[in-house]
Amino acid sequence: MPGPLGVGFGCLPALPEALYTADLMDFVEVTPEIFHREAMVRGRVELVPDRTQYAAARRRCGTLPIAVHGVELSIGSAHGMFQPCLTMLDKLQLEWPFLWYSEHLHFQTLLDWNGAEVNCGVPLPLPATREAASLVAGRAAAIQRRYGVPFLLENPAHYLPDLPADPEIGDEFGLLDRVVALSGCGRLLDLHNLYCNAINFNFDPMTALARIPLDQVGEIHIAGGSWCEGFYMDGHDGSVPEPVWDLLEWTLSRAPSITGVVFEVLEEFLPRFGPDGIARELERARAVWRRHHPPREIAV
Amino acid sequence: MTLSLAAFQSGLGRALMGEDTCPIDPASAGFRFTAEVRRSWCEGRTMIAARTVLTLVPDAERRRFVAEYVDQGGGLAMFLPTENAAFLEFPAPRLPEPSHALSLCRMDQALTRARLASEMLAGSEPRTVRARIERAIRGRIEREAWGCIECSAGAGDDRDCGEPEVRDYIARDVPGGGKPGVRGIVEPGVRGVIDSEAWGCIERAIRGPVERGPHAALVRFHAEPEAVLRALHGAPPPPISEPAYPLLFAPGLPNFYRVATAEEGALWDRLPAEDEPPELVERLLAEGVVAYAD
Numbered sequence: 395m396p397g398p399l400g401v402g403f404g405c406l407p408a409l410p411e412a413l414y415t416a417d418l419m420d421f422v423e424v425t426p427e428i429f430h431r432e433a434m435v436r437g438r439v440e441l442v443p444d445r446t447q448y449a450a451a452r453r454r455c456g457t458l459p460i461a462v463h464g465v466e467l468s469i470g471s472a473h474g475m476f477q478p479c480l481t482m483l484d485k486l487q488l489e490w491p492f493l494w495y496s497e498h499l500h501f502q503t504l505l506d507w508n509g510a511e512v513n514c515g516v517p518l519p520l521p522a523t524r525e526a527a528s529l530v531a532g533r534a535a536a537i538q539r540r541y542g543v544p545f546l547l548e549n550p551a552h553y554l555p556d557l558p559a560d561p562e563i564g565d566e567f568g569l570l571d572r573v574v575a576l577s578g579c580g581r582l583l584d585l586h587n588l589y590c591n592a593i594n595f596n597f598d599p600m601t602a603l604a605r606i607p608l609d610q611v612g613e614i615h616i617a618g619g620s621w622c623e624g625f626y627m628d629g630h631d632g633s634v635p636e637p638v639w640d641l642l643e644w645t646l647s648r649a650p651s652i653t654g655v656v657f658e659v660l661e662e663f664l665p666r667f668g669p670d671g672i673a674r675e676l677e678r679a680r681a682v683w684r685r686h687h688p689p690r691e692i693a694v
Numbered sequence: 695m696t697l698s699l700a701a702f703q704s705g706l707g708r709a710l711m712g713e714d715t716c717p718i719d720p721a722s723a724g725f726r727f728t729a730e731v732r733r734s735w736c737e738g739r740t741m742i743a744a745r746t747v748l749t750l751v752p753d754a755e756r757r758r759f760v761a762e763y764v765d766q767g768g769g770l771a772m773f774l775p776t777e778n779a780a781f782l783e784f785p786a787p788r789l790p791e792p793s794h795a796l797s798l799c800r801m802d803q804a805l806t807r808a809r810l811a812s813e814m815l816a817g818s819e820p821r822t823v824r825a826r827i828e829r830a831i832r833g834r835i836e837r838e839a840w841g842c843i844e845c846s847a848g849a850g851d852d853r854d855c856g857e858p859e860v861r862d863y864i865a866r867d868v869p870g871g872g873k874p875g876v877r878g879i880v881e882p883g884v885r886g887v888i889d890s891e892a893w894g895c896i897e898r899a900i901r902g903p904v905e906r907g908p909h910a911a912l913v914r915f916h917a918e919p920e921a922v923l924r925a926l927h928g929a930p931p932p933p934i935s936e937p938a939y940p941l942l943f944a945p946g947l948p949n950f951y952r953v954a955t956a957e958e959g960a961l962w963d964r965l966p967a968e969d970e971p972p973e974l975v976e977r978l979l980a981e982g983v984v985a986y987a988d
Contacts (some may be wrong), residue, residue: 431775441773466772472700502772503699504707513770514707516732525699530983539979552705553724553731558697558717594724624725662742 470501522559531576550586550627736769743777803942804911811909946982
């Protein structure tokens with residue numbers, strides 16, 4: 395991973411561009427799918443950039459370094475990943491180099507009865523099995539070679555109980571352990587996802603955190619959520635809850651390779667915050683970050 | 695675990711779409727909640743992707759449209775423009791005619807078609823005679839045209855043929871004053887002008903029937919389009935009037951649309967048609983608004 399950068403934020407077109415030049419963030423996490431669209435090119439599906447939106451994203455990010463956080467690759471789909479995402483990134487890397495690339499450890503596409511690929515409409519967790527670990531690890535290693543930058547996998551939030559598991563893998567933590575060991579990729583530790591799963595599946599988040607080899611963590615996500623029908627949802631719809639700030643303090647003091655902390659919020663919930671509310675969350679994240687990564691004195 | 699990863703994923707995914715294939719307990723609160731989250735994501739994607747059309751649809755009707763659409767398997771496309779294109783097929787037959795919502799729906803459909811066509815068609819080439827005929831025949835026609843130019847330029851007795859720019863160039867700059875073989879020594883840029891002029895003559899000579907371009911549309915608004923679009927941002931919708939505000943959409947137009955003139959609107963309504971004013975037809979051909987009928 396590159397050296398410590400600090401606090402990052404998503405590239406959200408609905409926010410004023412001034413927010414990105416107000417010294418509130420040290421890098422931008424870009425999800426390129428939002429400024430691409432599907433097109434048939436020479437008989438194949440490709441993701442082509444919407445040039446207006448792409449130019450707006452570049453203008454917004456200015457000279458800030460960027461990391462890519464993909465959402466549509468579906469790295470865990472048994473029948474195959476959504477390859478157009480990778481060709482999209484091939485081109486992006488030439489035009490707008492990114493420092494690292496991350497994806498969720500999940501699947502979202504599958505084959506229907508006719509063998510056609512369908513999107514199931516929501517990201518779903520993988521079973522903690524040798525087969526899943528081996529499949530994802532092979533792909534993660536190939537992706538890391540393809541782009542020559544660190545590739546990180548994110549622990550997902552989900553609500554499904556009793557997922558199948560092989561005894562030697564055990565659970566979601568064991569699955570990511572195995573993938574990282576087999577592939578050499580890194581971890582994107584989403585503390586809000588961990589917190590959600592801890593609440594919904596009734597385990598202690600701090601105990602779970604203590605199981606994770608924190609030297610493999612390259613990036614941290616924090617976010618807010620909300621309650622719905624007895625579940626605590628990873629909604630990215632509110633301020634970061636206090637227990638997640640506590641988890642961040644704890645983790646930053648023990649993770650030597652972290653490049654940055656990203657505060658996540660969904661664009662549709664921005665009105666709840668307003669630019670000032672976003673700025674407050676970023677300032678707080680930066681204050682926590684600087685307690686563990688104090689700015690260097692400039693030698694005179 | 696005895697179930698393969700593919701079988702697990704297929705079973706779980708299809709169970710969330712309503713089939714009886716769940717590899718975990720389908721009665722569990724977690725599975726039922728995941729199904730609800732999935733549905734809300736599908737509805738949310740639809741609402742965002744089709745915001746333009748749905749904004750002017752009354753609240754209850756909007757919820758009903760979206761719910762019916764998701765019931766029929768909609769809201770799954772990964773990318774919003776794809777979802778938008780898929781959704782727009784759904785409300786068009788269900789919206790009242792006339793209504794601003796229906797005009798916006800047709801406008802969104804027309805824009806999507808024109809934009810996608812501009813990406814898919816090599817250079818959005820209009821369906822001219824030149825584009826439609828086989829490469830071998832095209833080559834023969836071009837050789838014939840160049841033969842005529844070379845013969846007439848070389849003989850020096852028929853300087854009235856061709857465009858003035860070409861005649862002047864051959865007379866002034868071509869070594870030998872346009873002896874046979876002139877094509878090989880003419881600058882590529884000028885060669886292109888000559889080719890284009892020759893094809894223009896052929897297109898004008900043929901003037902076959904034209905029809906509506908396959909990726910073009912004319913949408914008539916029932917109020918000034920600007921006023922309808924302002925309603926998307928909270929202004930009161932303008933009253934419904936006669937359909938007197940036509941917009942043309944085609945892959946060859948800047949930003950894929952422009953206001954249609956009365957003459958163009960009348961031609962659109964007549965299409966397919968023959969013997970139309972050549973200047974009008976050529977302009978619309980170049981924009982992809984019309985095409986020669988097969």
